[in-house]
Amino acid sequence: MFQTPEKPYLGVAYYPEDWPDEEMDKDIARMKEIGVNTARIAEFAWHRMEPHPGEFDFSYFHQVVDKLAAAGIAVVLGTPTATPPRWLERLYPDVMAKGENGRVFSHGGRRHCCSNNPHYDAYSLRIVEKMAQEFADDPAVIGWQIDNEIYSVGKNGCFCPNCQGKFRERLRKKYKTIDSLNQAWNLNLFSQWYDDFSEIPAPRDAWHNPHLIQEWKIFQNDSHVEFVHRQAEILHKYVKVPVGTDTMPVNGMDYRKLTEKLDIVQFNHYNVPENLYCCAFWFDYLRTLKEHPFWNTETATCWNGSTAITQSIKPEGYCRANSWLPIALGGDANMYWLWRTHWAGHELVHGAVIDSSGRDMHTVSEVKDVAHGFHAASRFLTGTRVRPDAAIHFTSLSWNMHECQKVVEGWEYMPTVQDTFYRPMTRRGLRPDVIDSGAALDSYKLIFSPMVMSLDDRDLSARMAQWVKDGGVWVVGPLTDVRSADGTRYRDRFHGMLESLTGARWAYNAPDRESRIQAAWQDGEAFQGNTWYEMWDADDDALVKVTGGHSAIEGKALVSLKPVGKGWVLLLGTLPSEKDMDRILRLVCEKSGVALPQVEGDVMVCPRRGEAGEGLVLVEYGCGEAAVTLDAPMTDLLTGRRLQGKIHLKPYDVLVLQA
Amino acid sequence: MFQTPEKPYLGVAYYPEDWPDEEMDKDIARMKEIGVNTARIAEFAWHRMEPHPGEFDFSYFHQVVDKLAAAGIAVVLGTPTATPPRWLERLYPDVMAKGENGRVFSHGGRRHCCSNNPHYDAYSLRIVEKMAQEFADDPAVIGWQIDNEIYSVGKNGCFCPNCQGKFRERLRKKYKTIDSLNQAWNLNLFSQWYDDFSEIPAPRDAWHNPHLIQEWKIFQNDSHVEFVHRQAEILHKYVKVPVGTDTMPVNGMDYRKLTEKLDIVQFNHYNVPENLYCCAFWFDYLRTLKEHPFWNTETATCWNGSTAITQSIKPEGYCRANSWLPIALGGDANMYWLWRTHWAGHELVHGAVIDSSGRDMHTVSEVKDVAHGFHAASRFLTGTRVRPDAAIHFTSLSWNMHECQKVVEGWEYMPTVQDTFYRPMTRRGLRPDVIDSGAALDSYKLIFSPMVMSLDDRDLSARMAQWVKDGGVWVVGPLTDVRSADGTRYRDRFHGMLESLTGARWAYNAPDRESRIQAAWQDGEAFQGNTWYEMWDADDDALVKVTGGHSAIEGKALVSLKPVGKGWVLLLGTLPSEKDMDRILRLVCEKSGVALPQVEGDVMVCPRRGEAGEGLVLVEYGCGEAAVTLDAPMTDLLTGRRLQGKIHLKPYDVLVLQA
């Protein structure tokens, strides 16, 4: 009987079908030596499993699973729907997606079929069902991955007739009558008015209405969500192990919607030293979606390479720190893409565990070290969870809205939130959950909601109001609560609910790329804003006021702290500098009772608590010196060292500290 | 009886049809308070006026006009042809323009119909006639605007079958026989030769002949001119008030041709502090087209924003100075786009007078100040005109030719003329007319003609020769008189007529981006040219000679002053530096008897003269300190101050000085 490996899993993407048979035993033996205990297979191998329509042959992959299992390596099976065989296009040419430029995609890459195409759908579901029937009872299969990195082709997805028809049908369902849509989007403007849903164009070849584009983008993403859910429904009929789909942070996908019918969150990232904190942002989000710990299904051991390498060798320890980050932040699997670099086709120079030649890549020693560490800390990691009492909002609807009608040119939603809010928080040692509009609020004392353009999203507006009244401390703005769910503006106020909630009165907005606008804290210290300013009539409680720029705006409040019920609302009218953000952070942590540890340098502080006790995982991610001061003595499970007081970390150090 | 407001008009673009009915009274009351006395309406409201084909309903806009009139606010009516309703495409799919990429434009933006399409034309003219019949007798309607910012889609316009057919028909009319065209364009080259007009392609998908491209570009613009003229013809059957069309400085449109069947010149601009002098250039041009003062039909109060803002809050006073500039330079209306920011659809963050929310934007105080100033100076402004005795050529044909075959990469016609010639002139206090090829010449003593590639344009070659012989001082070059009207080169000389007019002999041209070419004035002072050099055999009267670069060009003349009849021709072989331009300016002003006032800083000096007396309007436009020395004492009508001698201006100061 197969013995499921200890968690956290250390895995690889493995494509034995692309190699001569004689390589398999050597590869698997080497995996075992290195400490790899999980392999993800079959995700692109549709043709190998169904070489001709309806002729299925799973013998090869049974053999692969058996060989892996024999080495104690567990298997994650991928459904191969990202790469349908050429014969499907031959049978049904309409399966191919159609680009925004009107040209039909060609066979030869990935995800070239339309998720809304009925033939593609039928053939996809059939092979998924066959796979499920074949492997449902294999104990070595510990999980499933549906498709691969599913998202839309091009910037705006597929424009085939099926997509256009389904889009119009969706609008009909949502708005009921065409005039209700005309009114919601103010299509009187420019005489855009439609007389029938059938007349609504897919948004290309014109300066289109942002509300139409937003709806289209969400529709495209939802098409993929539904395709994944249809696969999940079939898998769930047969398999007991967790089912997920591996995703990447692109295109404003709604991960909550995507994973609500799945058992597990799977995630791929290829961050590099310069932006390693950005994948931590995602891990802090993924953790909130499911009770089941997430899996980091893909990351590189050393560098990416599609056909050409654009990266550099990483500093020593990077591979190790990068492998630990998802685990530290609540995942229980880290898997490398890929085991062995392809010898032909695409991605011929992508970093891997071993090279095409069969020889180790230079990072193998770090991979081994990770394997040992996962083992040493296994009990503590599986018996504890990360449960912060602060959170930061990041919503799919806002993401889409920023894509369709960002207010300030150059303000991309994700990097702005990451750089201006998330990064300063984590540098102060604050561990936030990153939460979307659907997350429950009651476990948090402190929530940041920057750039959440619309709160008209899963009842967020009312829920935030109640949460504040119940005692929460809410840092809100800039550019939050400024649009309806459709992306339209309010006609009698600038914000949807902030005035009525706080009693403050909004006065003016202004953009400023040239540092014309000046501001200062109550005590006279200069305050540095950035590019976009929302200004309020100032009361005595204004924390920061405008001191220059134009006589009409001088004296207006840029940051205000308003009591609301048992809680507080901090109205933030601009992006603060890191120094000013620190001052705000200290203020709101104090107001909310959220503790800030003593941290120096770039270190992710990951407090963990659970049946296995209490502790901290620390990961230095900036390739520099860092320090954390412990409240009480702790033991580093990786080295056995007993530590207390101020602990010094070297570049890419990882410590698993148990109290 | 409606009392037409006092001039200059201060107006707004107003879209009440996009708002709930209850907003209209509030909006109009606020307009009146602020001092707005004109509103432009209906320009995009085709669907509101003709919701179904042939079903017209003007009751709503009668109500709007009546409410505005009741508040003393005059109305400019726009014909809505830039935004035909969706039902027109349903009836006649061929109305949609076809892009250079072969794809048909989609409903949802603006100007997506082809100006050459007969169905679009018929439906357009029908609604224009209906509107004219409805509103011709309404005393509150003081003017009409045809369409909106009409110009070609994309870079090279519409490639639909109608356009291609009309283009070939135009060529047949112009060249009579196909061989005459083959010869004019030298289509022997590359075996391009056509056997029939039907074989001539619309210029895309090849490295096309620049003469073909030029003809196509002019054809595309003329298609819009004709469409506007057809609308004007109908309006003129019914209405007595002035009819115009609002334009923007793009695409080489021939404004003289466009406005020759119109009563008034209308103009939109969205310049910013960095290039505010560029709209002054256009005002100096617009003034020369019609006896009727032009209207600045659109400008922003504070910033542009399509969906995203790319600009900054303007320094205090900018809104005021920007509003005054068109008036100072000869217009009698300044109108803001728009009254109130849209709440849905496009341009959700565009600057306006009031915000979507119904609250003032921060520039309202400046708008009010403008209203007061227009009132205070009304009598003087309406009783005087700007009539310069110097001019600078800027022709539509040259513009198109530079687009099709600019000689020097990077030399865009408009900015080069504005930066190298117009701006230094205005900084010395010289007020020029900017004139096109059709302008009468006799009122000028001094004319600059830089980069006028062809003088084979409305008899300009012969008229300039006569004007010089009659005593004019002509600064000509570089790149002037170097092409025929078709854009071909002369086969036995470099310039068309400059050698025969002046007796000088052209020797060489050379490009130079690397400062290899050196030159000096007769007295040894270094002369700084720029990138392109035309060199002549030098006589004793050469003002500037080449002193280095290549032995073949050394000693050649770069600037020469040649007596011709009673006048002078200054041959200018390159773009001079601002210092050298100053020396040239002083020289030719002295030769021509054109007075140069004493000015420091960036101030538009706008001398005015007429039945209401004599005076100057001064507008500081560089956001700095400036000064002007008056010859005689004058009174500032805005403040009542009596001023004499050297007057100091602060950033964005505006003075209306009456002698």
Added chain:
Amino acid sequence: MFQTPEKPYLGVAYYPEDWPDEEMDKDIARMKEIGVNTARIAEFAWHRMEPHPGEFDFSYFHQVVDKLAAAGIAVVLGTPTATPPRWLERLYPDVMAKGENGRVFSHGGRRHCCSNNPHYDAYSLRIVEKMAQEFADDPAVIGWQIDNEIYSVGKNGCFCPNCQGKFRERLRKKYKTIDSLNQAWNLNLFSQWYDDFSEIPAPRDAWHNPHLIQEWKIFQNDSHVEFVHRQAEILHKYVKVPVGTDTMPVNGMDYRKLTEKLDIVQFNHYNVPENLYCCAFWFDYLRTLKEHPFWNTETATCWNGSTAITQSIKPEGYCRANSWLPIALGGDANMYWLWRTHWAGHELVHGAVIDSSGRDMHTVSEVKDVAHGFHAASRFLTGTRVRPDAAIHFTSLSWNMHECQKVVEGWEYMPTVQDTFYRPMTRRGLRPDVIDSGAALDSYKLIFSPMVMSLDDRDLSARMAQWVKDGGVWVVGPLTDVRSADGTRYRDRFHGMLESLTGARWAYNAPDRESRIQAAWQDGEAFQGNTWYEMWDADDDALVKVTGGHSAIEGKALVSLKPVGKGWVLLLGTLPSEKDMDRILRLVCEKSGVALPQVEGDVMVCPRRGEAGEGLVLVEYGCGEAAVTLDAPMTDLLTGRRLQGKIHLKPYDVLVLQA
């Protein structure tokens, strides 16, 4: 009887058909005065020779040839197939090429027909045969040029149905069975697997397999090669003088394949002072292809200009040095494009010998000087050849492979080889042949093979091994011998044959854009690599070892010198700095017995030897001071001066030194 002019030829491209008849006598008289002795004509004049299908009229060009001949000017005749007349498209619309974007090219430019189209082919071959019959016996015609600068439209050529069909047919011939292709390209990956050759797409609209793209690119080039060969076959039936085709260094064309059925290599270049050494690279290559000296069929006298000029006047002497370079390096013709700037159509501002106006351009004095020099050195130049004993590889297959799957982003094959290898060599006075994969090796003592991705090319792998064993010194790498001919990687080793040849063992690769990797020579001197590193297990003979970057790579060898048979292999794992390249150069020249002259500055040292004696041509090409030390006294044939010892050159000096 026509007397063939003395060599080297000094020629021009001449288009009398684009001018009034009366210009021809004047033009030819001026050519003769200046010293032009060759004219290339008719290359675009298909319509003039066949104005209607099947109606041929060569009388005009007989007249042109006769007039030129009468002036002693020889003629090179161009076949006009780059510019078919419009009537061909009328008869057969399918002749037009189809771009990668799916749009059919339009008449109006050049090379808009598909080289694989049977109708285009038939009409092309017919006019070529007619021309051949007409002019075969004319003694003034001294050579033929087929087509003009033939290469693919766009980046990836023509996608018309003919091309797609021929491509599939080519694959069938090459791989015999579809599964053999599937296996060679590993099309199991991504389920790309094809069941039939008819299913293989032309590579667009997907993230395509690099092996497919490579095959397509080579196929496109081969289509042009075959089209040229079909023309050559016809010409060879009639004409005795040499036949060639003028090419430019683009798109990875295989010049050896192209010229194998031609008699002469023709070449166009438009290099400028900044990259003049790059055309020398090509001349060093062209010389190796045929025993017949090559012709430089096009270069500019002063500057390029399509419609706009992007360049500058050149320093004095540049025209002369540029004209001498091809002669110095083994050509026997230098021809200017063009005689007289076009007066209409394209390229209206291109540099020429004389201007459109009929007047001299400023470079005429330099052209005259070149004519005198060619005459003065004629006997020596025609009686000697350039025969180096060192060579550098530059192969068409590698070029295509780098285009399809370059390993390091930003490493373009041609400029990297030119800048990092060729230029340092020539600055040390080394004169290499540049050789492709088909060149014979036995005349060389020293060969550099950088970035030759595949040696599986014309048996190069085995031939290099034998050549080394026989005593050659081979500098190999980086990125050499790393792919099969299809572009796939080896599955059990990194290099194809380097390990087995040298006994060294490859360890790791790593990219590095951030100077993390450090290295040093055995004696401790720092070694500076660049971006890509191939590292070997180090023996005592490692010349350069890695000293930092990651513990796994430290101590590995980056440069090693391995004895192999009677020869040596220098394994080079990165791009060395110029200083390190110097050290390598000195080392391998010493090992191989290749002499390095004493040179300072940028001077091409061109040793010549033959029946006319021995000597050197020196061309300063960097526009600076330079010096060369002679071993023995020599006479400069251009000035008659007797020189010895250290000779100083001024910018763009040319010396033809006979021992």
